[in-house]
Amino acid sequence: xxxxxxxxxxxxxxxxxxxxxxxxxxxxxxxxxxxxxxxxxxxxxxxxxxxxxxxxxxxxxxxxxxxxxxxxxxxxxxxxxxx
Numbered sequence: 001x002x003x004x005x006x007x008x009x010x011x012x013x014x015x016x017x018x019x020x021x022x023x024x025x026x027x028x029x030x031x032x033x034x035x036x037x038x039x040x041x042x043x044x045x046x047x048x049x050x051x052x053x054x055x056x057x058x059x060x061x062x063x064x065x066x067x068x069x070x071x072x073x074x075x076x077x078x079x080x081x082x083x
Contacts, residue, residue, distance in 0.1 A: 005056075009081070012049050017041055043069070050074050050081055 020037045023029045029037070051068035054060045059080055060067075067073045074081070 009049070009053050013046065016045065047074070050077075053081060 017038075020029070020034060020041070024031075024034045047068040051060070051065045051074070054068070054074065054077055055062065055065060057080060059077060
């Protein structure tokens with residue numbers, strides 16, 4: 001069961017970024033659009049998904065969720081998130 005949850009996390013983290021890279025390589029999106037998408041991914045999407053995982057694993061409490069948007073704050077949970 002834990003492997004299934006971890007797999008979903010990896011899918012939610014890596015598929016959007018991979019999709020943007022493929023679209024860029026196929027010249028279906030401009031460099032500006034890619035940069036905006038990367039900005040949204042790094043500063044909004046990834047912290048949100050990581051925060052949800054940390055909440056589900058009961059690593060952080062709800063009042064700590066917004067701290068995920070502080071750069072490198074959740075780096076201390078890297079092992080929990082990715083391994």
